[in-house]
Amino acid sequence: MTLMDDRTSGNHVGRSLRRKEDPRLITGQATYVDDINITGLLHAAIVRSPEAHAKILSIDASAAMARDDVHAVYTGEDMADLLAPLPMAWAPDGVEVHNPEHWPLARGEVKHVGDPVAIVLGTDRYAVIDAAEDVLVEYEPLPVVTDIEQALEPGHALVHEQFGTNEVHKWSLGGGDMEAGFAAADVIIERRVVNHRVSGAPIEPRGVLADYKAGAITVHTSTQVPHFVRLFMGLMLGISEERVRIIAPEVGGGFGAKLQVTGEEMLCAWASRKTRKPVKWIETRSEHMATCHHGRDQIATVRLGAKRDGTLTAMHADIVADMGAYLMLLTPTIPSLGAFVMGGVYKIPAITTDITGVFTNKCATDAIRGAGRPEATHMVEVCMDQLADELGMDRLELRRKNFIPKEAFPYETALGIVYDSGDYHAALDLLMEKLDLPALEREKEELAAKGIRRGIGFSTYTEICGLAPSRVTGPAGFGLQTGLWESAIVRVTVTGAVTVYTGTSPHGQGHETTMAQVVADKLGVDPQNVEIMHGDTGTGAMGLGTYGSRTTAVGTESVARASDKVVEKAKAIVAHALEAAPEDIELRDGKFSVQGSPDKGMTLAEVSGMAHVRPELLPEGMAPGLDETSFYDPNNFVFPFGAHACVVDVEEDTGKVKVVRYVAIDDCGPAINPTIIDGQVHGGIAQAIGQALYEHVMYDEDGQLVTGTFVDYALPTAAELPSFETDRTETPSPVNSLGVKGIGEAGTIAASPAVLNAVVDALRPLGVTYLNMPLSSESVWNAITEGSRA
């Protein structure tokens, strides 16, 4: 490809370049796990528990084994050689966390519907699924725990007998004088805020292809965290880490569901070693809905205190969180992530979050897009509207009065968290400009005459992302037993092509494009000639993966720093060749030259050619090549923020909610690629509207999953969503050199309270003052009916 001048001029950051990923994705040339086949592979089907809680009395696999196309059937007993159970990565100082052993195949008891009991291996994918039905498992049912509030009552049935309680842990984060804060309040509101269980539901379910050969194992898995999988696979299987290679090929969405070290990954790897054959497992949608970790599922009692003039004095959130049956990689940490930003964008002198984790006989919860922060934002923003109503104050005036002002940044909250930068008034001002509230209010009356109730809801939010920094999140701080840095390698080849290796593992976010934009500007090359390699522990950089909106703020910053090192070396080479001082060399329009003498100079390709082909021309003592590594661990999180408004029309006679407009102003620092930011915001909002109105993972009182398909678990489609209106303010973060903050989760974190507040706003004239999600038409109609009666 030719290097066109206008493409090397260094102005790609900030432009909406088309995604480099898209041609292969939209022409069917992407390679997902299920597209990979290895000669001689065995297909795996997993026998799963139909019981929510039961003792396994016997397993009879003889009928399955009798089939010609079945190679082997293994149960938990066969896997006694595993060196460790599945990991849970949190061990905070001074907090007792009840953590039951969790094995890839159940040992003795099953704890939720879908708990794996046996694996069937065979030569035909259809045959192994038939054979799995022939494995006869005799269960003795045990009492089932489904309700987190009842589960904590004394004498209630237990999920794990050995702990003598269903309580997983208690954890608190607070700051400021709570007693004084509430004593100073003229008004205290208290609301029970329910944040129900959801599924990440990526379009590509999970999939694993494990191949053990000659003492080494290579595993293709649809994951967000290949390096974590490698680490734990080595530990569990007793294979030294250098002989474990994890590859995340194309990954069809994650949404946190693939931020996990799964039993299925270990099961396939173990079975491949056992059989000495490649083993492939591709998850069905039904399996995904029942067994891939869910998210949210908290009940919070929130108290918010304020003076008569609206000044906030204290906030308390008491959260009971459903952990499900086992603690997976990050399960008990999720509500805590929300606690870090409890209080949102407001100056509140005293804030405390108390969290109680509870076991139930359900699939585990863990990170799903936003992971704790949507729940916290929902509490804060819903309660701000509730408080405004109680005070008889305009809800936007209440917000503005309590915003942390621009000049206060960096701002240390009552919790000791330092918000890096923000301008909340600017975001809300821009939102109001786009929204035209007076016009919407005027339409209210006309619509009411037709039985349509119009409501407008707001959410002004901040969130905490860019996970990192290790000193805060790691063993010495929050208690994750890992650092959360990133590393990158920027390698310039002899012809001047650039290959970048990142330890992050993008899976749809567009980082192959945005990282290339950053590198192109740094090095003065065309982004088309910058290839971003990721998701393979066997090649390139170490890292911790893609989640927590960390890939740009931590991963791309790391890439930028490695690029800077390349530039530094290139300048030294050019300075030597041109007999100038390195500090006098500048990069302009794709050429390294002496300041003031643009005619003489070298392109990156020429520099790299010299570095590789003519090392004798390099400065004395300089090593050949143009290939630099950086490790980066930021000194703080980043805190994106924004202001969202949702406009709904509610049918008075049915309760049906229609989102008619959604306006989002988001600030993630200087935009690298505005279109990609819009895409992330669109998807994030859609996911939150989904939770607010449609999506709900439901279990019945017997612990049976009743939303096991996409018919019952209702993801919103384009038909349910308006055309989103987005815009940005750009407030740089002082944390990293790019000034950037994450944007992958912001829409999901911000949007659910905007929807809920809009529906409550619509129904206030009918006497409805408060609602919980999901806002199904029947629940809204019931509220209208009861509100009208009250």
Next chain:
Amino acid sequence: MIPAEFDYVAPDTLQEAIAARTAGGEDAKFLAGGHSLLPLMKLRLAAPTLLVDLRKVPGLSGVTRENGHWRIGAMTRHAVLQDSHELGAISTVAAGIADQQIRNRGTIGGSLAHGDPASDLTTAFLAYEGTLTATGPDGPREVAATEFFQDYLTTALAEDEVITEVRMPRLEGYGYGYEKFTRRAEDWAMVGVVALVKQADDGTCEDVRIAMTNMGSTPLRARAAEDALRGRPLDAGSIAEAAGHAADGTDPPADRNASEAYKRHLAQVMTRRALTSATK
């Protein structure tokens, strides 16, 4: 999501198809689009041993007009009905089935034979008081809509019979309204209502037919509401009053989206709306 093992044939003639179905015994099924059957098979809620695909059988598709009726071939896809605007309510109903991908595959014969009270065309068929031709080893017979739906997923069709044609009266002079209340656009109706109304010269209701989706174990006629409106002026007041009787005598099954009480309420609201559009 992986069905149990089954055999599959796609015969070239109706006689061969019926013969294959008969030879296949009670676990053989006709495949006529498959957008209800295949998901059931993938969820392993159905496990037929043989599928007899009707897609190659000639003469089963298309819409023709004849003697005051529409003749609709049983293998006519929903998408074709959707684009046949001359069909009025039937076209509108077809356009609201699930999503376009399903409408491109699903057929009217398959839908009626499945007999799901939550499906859309069953309700239209009942409202129109259509008839269908069921063809078995002994030849064709006529079945009226009023006799066709017997219980949940149970119709008057014998095991070895196949629907070959559906006929709907053209109902000249009738206005129509269709209301489908769903959670999402692509979902099954919580309640759906087809209303067909003929207005007399004096502005009163000469005839009215109201049929409802998902209000019982079969699609249902809202007879009490019809009786309340027939002969009355077609104004908002009498429509509202008649609609108030839509759920009379029904015992709708509750599901996760709608309780029985809510469905009964929705039936009244949707009936009012459908009658209102039918009289515009």
